Amino acid sequence: MVAFACLLGSPALTLSQIKPNSQGNPAAAGGPSQFSTPQNSPVSGEKGIAADAVWREMPVRLRGNTPPGELLFDNGAPIDDFGNPASQWSEALPPWKFIAAAADDFSITDAVSPDTIARISTVRVAFHFFQSGAPAAIPTTTWTGGVYVTIYENAIGNIPSGQPNEMGGHTGTVVASQLVPMAELENQTLVNSCRPAYVVDIPVNLLVAKNHTYWISVVPRHHAPPQSAWMLSADLPFDVSMSKVYFPAVNINSWTNNPGNLGFCAAPGAPAAGEARELSFQLYGQKTVTDVGACCNAQTGVCTTVSSVTQCAGPFDVFHIGTICSLLNPPCAPVIGACCNDTTAVCTDNVGIADCQDLDERFVPDTLCANLVPPCGDTTPGACCKPDGTCEDLSILDCENMNGVWTAGTCAAVQCPPVNDSCQFKLTITSGFLPFSTLGATTDGPPDAGPGCPVITNDIWYSYTAECTGTLHISLCDGTNFNSALAVYDSCFCPPVLGPRLACNDDGCMTPGGASKVSLPVTMGNCYLLRIGGVAGATGSGNLKIDCVPAGHGACCHADHTCEVLPAAACIAPDVFTPGELCSPITCPPPENDPCAGALTLGEGVTPFVTNSASTDGPADTPDPPCALITNDVWYNYVATCDGEVTIDLCGANFNAAMAVYDGCACPVGAAPITCDNDGCSPNGAPLVTFPVEAGNCYLVRIGGVNGETGTGDITVACDPYGACCFLDGHCEELVEADCIIAMGTFSGPATTCTPNNCPQPTGSCCQAGGVCSVVTEAECDGLSGVFTVGATCSPNPCPQPLGACCHPNGSCQEQTEIDCNGNGGTFQGPATTCDPNPCLQPPGACCLPDGSCQFLDSTACSFANGVFQGSGILCQEVTCPQPCCPGDMQGDGDLDLIDLDPLINAVLNPPLPADPQFCRADVNGDNAVDGLDLGAFTALILPGYATCPPASVFCCPGDCNSDGTIDGLDINEFIIRLLADPPLGSLELCVADVNEDDMLDLTDADALVTKLLAADTCP
Incomplete structure (x- = not known):
């Protein structure tokens, strides 16, 4: 079922005459004023009103020279x-x-x-x-x-x-x-x-x-x-x-x-005859009648002229205010249409509205079932804009039962109209500040164009009862983001019975295509209708501000450029009074430094300032945070008195102030500010800026408000000069004293410099070549070509130490520092020594000598004796040394004689394998082959006479423990090794360590070794 009030609007009127009786008998002289109305007029016999009551209202008795109305x-x-x-x-x-x-x-x-x-x-x-x-x-x-x-x-x-x-x-x-x-x-x-x-x-x-x-x-x-x-x-x-x-x-x-x-x-200027x-x-x-209306019943089509909307409250009654039945166009008639039951999907054409009122029935006037949108029975949810302005996805039937307006789609894609989109749902407001939006609004007001007033579209409505007798100011200037239009009508009746338009505006906020404002006289207690819309279909949002200035009151501009609304009698000269106006739009005499070109000179110390009544002539673009858009600005020129940093603060300001500083004092400002601030004194407080300056340079200081705020305060200026700041590490920076202290430096005084650097220089460790460390200044260390570490000492030595060969007890060698070598139980061979070749004495082992014997020697001594070293730690009893071979001594008796000839001939005829001991004896000429040539070599050996094989011998130099042919300090460690090892009697190891040659190895040999070292003895 639909709300019937939505079915019929107030139709446009044309003149359908109320035709009088053709006889038209007027009332007798002296009778009451009345219309002469026909007996068949629709006025005749209408409910709640006598047959001629519309015409018989008491006439107004006129008084004075101007008729009422x-x-x-x-x-x-x-x-x-x-x-x-x-x-x-x-x-x-x-x-x-x-x-x-x-x-x-x-x-x-x-x-x-x-x-x-x-x-x-x-x-x-x-x-x-x-x-x-x-x-x-x-x-x-x-x-x-x-x-x-x-x-x-x-x-x-x-x-x-x-x-x-x-x-x-x-x-x-x-x-x-x-x-x-x-x-x-x-x-x-x-x-x-x-x-x-x-x-x-x-x-x-x-x-x-x-x-x-x-x-x-x-x-x-x-x-x-x-x-x-x-x-x-x-x-x-x-x-x-x-x-x-x-x-x-x-x-x-x-x-x-x-x-x-x-x-x-x-007479002069009179029209000529006949003009x-x-x-x-x-x-x-x-001009607009509100106490008469036509009441049309959509069920019966019967119209009744009534004097109040309360007389038109029956089922299916529609009230058309400000007209009479005979003027309705189209005339009142029964409303019929398509009746759809969305539950059963059954639809019937040409049904009267009264016959389609069940909850599951949908009535659409003046249409046929075939034209329904959505089709009958379609319960697909759509966007339902409800009377409170909210949206919910509902079927069309559920939406209409909630008196909503249904649109195909979803709420996410539909903009519902504001609650006060229709004048009949206008919102009641009072003086103050109110956000508004026309997004989604339709147009139900008249075109209403006129001087200064465009055709208003997409309108919303408010009713305001005047809170004073005086001047009403209505403004959309604050925050309105579209091309708005504003109209005010006398009384609060809605179309079609709008009262006279009292005021209208398009761009009153002085921005073409922008926001609107009006001012008009009002009477306390009277109701005024406000209409807010857009130009050429523009919609958006903004803020509505309403102020009522009582008669006799107005804006009072004080000598300090402040302004307040006061009675005229309270605004005493030299204050300037403007009747009926608010302070906000009034241009009180601005401060003399309101324009940039009128900037005042600003010096160190405290200077009072005022921005009341100031205009805005600075750049309109908003700088990056912490800056704000500055409005209502005043200007100052500041010439720096020092090379340093200047601090300017407005911490005593009584409004939300903002400040920007520009390099140079030329107007208008061309470049971005070098600094700006909004709340440096405290969060949401006044601005404070600090910036570097050069003595004699001019800086332009701009002071204003945020969001149009104005007020007064004090400007405090202080120039803090640079000076040399000495740090513990001896370096110097030119800073202001406060920054030097914060950086934990020592300030040398204003205007001091870091050229030359006169700061005390610290000492530290200086690492030189070879790992040598000394405590000096950095400059002294540079002279030594060292590496300086401020504040460090040489105990312990922090310098990198040189590497050298380190001989370990197992005979291995590593290139290490002396400290690391000693710590690992090694013997440091000296700085820059290397392990290639290995200089370390190797531990003794079995050495097979040329004569086939075995002695316990180190590798060096074994090599010196022409022996073959079998490995460190290997004992002689663990190896079998190859026996010596005497070529030609086939009998192995140590003699070369004819007895050896037959075995030799036999070997030549039957050569032995190389591994056979006889191979060595038979290879007389040593060419690794046993053949006839060996017979000739044998003959050459024995021709002089019989020969013998001489026994092998081992050279031993007592005291030359490392067997390098020299007795020196390098033999000391090798002596100690052999003393501790106790080598066997007859071994080379014992021979070289038995320095006193008593066939015993004991501490007396140590004394003998010292004697030889002191005497610088050498090996024969």
Whole structure:
């Protein structure tokens, strides 16, 4: 089921006349003001209101010179000239033989609420009398039969659609006619001199459509003489149509053009004869009627004109405020459409709205089932924009049961309209600051364009009840991000009965295509309707600010450039008062350094400043953090008095201040600031900056606020000069004293320098070649070509030590430092010695001597004895040394003689294998072959005589323990090794260590070795 209020809007109005009874009997003279209404009028018999109550409301008694209500139409003041048309009905009983009438056209224009009706409550006209010898006449004593005010349609040919007849009624079409008794006439003011006339106010109660052309006829009823004539207007005709006259007595039997003025009373600037053809009148009343409405029942199609929305609260009633049933367009009619049951997927065409109200039924007016979107029975969820502005994915049936608006898709892809998108759901607000958004808004206000006011689209609505009598300021300037438009209407009625537009603006915030603001007079307690929208479909968000300045109050600009809203009496000179204004838009006299070109000189110490009333002429771009966008700025020139760092702070400022400093003092500023700050004094506090300067250079200081804030404060400036800062390591940096202390240096004083470096230099270890360490300064160490380590000592020695050969007890050799060698139990051979070749004494082992014997020798001694070393630690009993071979001694008896010849011949004939001992004996010539050549060699050996094989011998030099042929310090370790090893008697190891040659190895040999070393003995 759908909410019925959504089905019918208020239709646009055209003039469907309320046609009077053709007889049109008016009320008798002296009776109440009333419309003459037809018996079959839709007004007749309507609920909650008498048959003629719409027309019989109490007339307003006029007081003073200005009628109550709004001036609806002005056709000009009376011209002081002759030629005015007669307009009078006789007072005799019908038939009224004398008829003279005049009529003129009018149209009540309204672009704000064009589709509503207006109420005319006063017709002001200017009449004069043809005296014809009668006593002086005035309207309140002459118009004894009252005054007929009649409204006609504009007929073809631009003439009234009807005219009075002799029976007191009208022929043709009449919109409305009202007889006003003479006693109710007001404001009879005599005007003009050449042709005196009375200005008369006639109270009426006439409802007419706006933006539509009508004709009005005012005909007094009385006996003649005198005869009444309607004064011509001093205004020239507003269109081609001119006023009309109807005077059967002089054969003017239809509406005819008024011939105009005669020009008898010509005055400077007066129109020529025949130019003034309009009638003088004004219409006053209510431009938009809100106490009348048409109540249309969508079930029955019956319309009832009612005086309150509370009288239109029945099922399927739709209230059209500000109109009557006969003016509804389209007329009230039963609403039928497609009725879909989404549960059963059954849809029926041409069903009345009252017959489609179950919860699972969906009614769509003025359509067929085949055209439903989504199709009947389709429960696919879509985006449902609910009345509170939120969105939920629901089926269309569930959405409509929640009075939502369903759209295919999902909430993620749909922008729901704001809660106050429709005027009927306007939000009530008070003075203050309120965020708003028009995203998703539709347009339900009028185009309403005018001077300074664009066509407003995508609008939202607010109602505001004035909290003061004075000036209302409405601003969207703060944060609005689209091309906005703003309108304010009197009263808080919604379209189609919008009140008069009081103010409208497009770009009042002074940014083309930007935000809007208005100011207007208001009365406390009155309700005003605010409409916020966009230009050319623009939408966005922003902030709405409302302030009401009471009458007699205004912006008071004080001498210190501050401003506050005060009563006029409280704003005393030299303060400047601007009535009705807020401080924010008022330009109080700015500080003299408001423009950059007016920058003041700034020196060290404390200087008060003020930014109140300052404008913004600095760069608009926002620097990187910690800077902020600076507004409402003032300027200072600062010339540095030192080479160092300057600190500028605004820590005493009473507002959210910001500061930027630029290199150089030229205006306008071209480059980015060298420093800027927003809250250096404290979080969210005032700015503080420190920056390097050169003495004599000029720096431009810009001080302003954040987000338009202004205020006062003190500028504190201090220039801290550079000086030499000495550090413990002896290096020097030019710093300000505070930074030197923070860096744990020693400040040498302002303006001191680091060239030359006069800082005390520290000592440290200096590592020189060869691992030598000394404690000196860095400069001294550089002179020694050493490596300097500040603060280090030489105990222990931190320097890298040289490498040398280290002989270990097992005879292996490593290149190590002396310390490492000694620590590993080795013997250091000296710096730069190497292990290639291995200089280390090897441990003794079995040495096979040439004579086939075996001795326990080290490898060196074995080699010296021409022996074959069998390996360290190997004992002689563990090896079999090869026995000596005597070539030719085939018998092995140590002699070379003929006894050996036969075995030799046998060997030559039968050569032995090389491994056979006989091979060596038979190879006499030593060519590794046993053959006949060996016989010749044998013969050569024995020819001189018998020969023998001499025994092998081993050379031994007691004291030369390492067997290198020299007795020196290198033999000491080898002696100790042999002393501890206790070699066997007869061995070379014992021979070389038995220095005193007593065939024993003991400590007495150590003394003998020392003696030989001291005597520098050598081996033979």
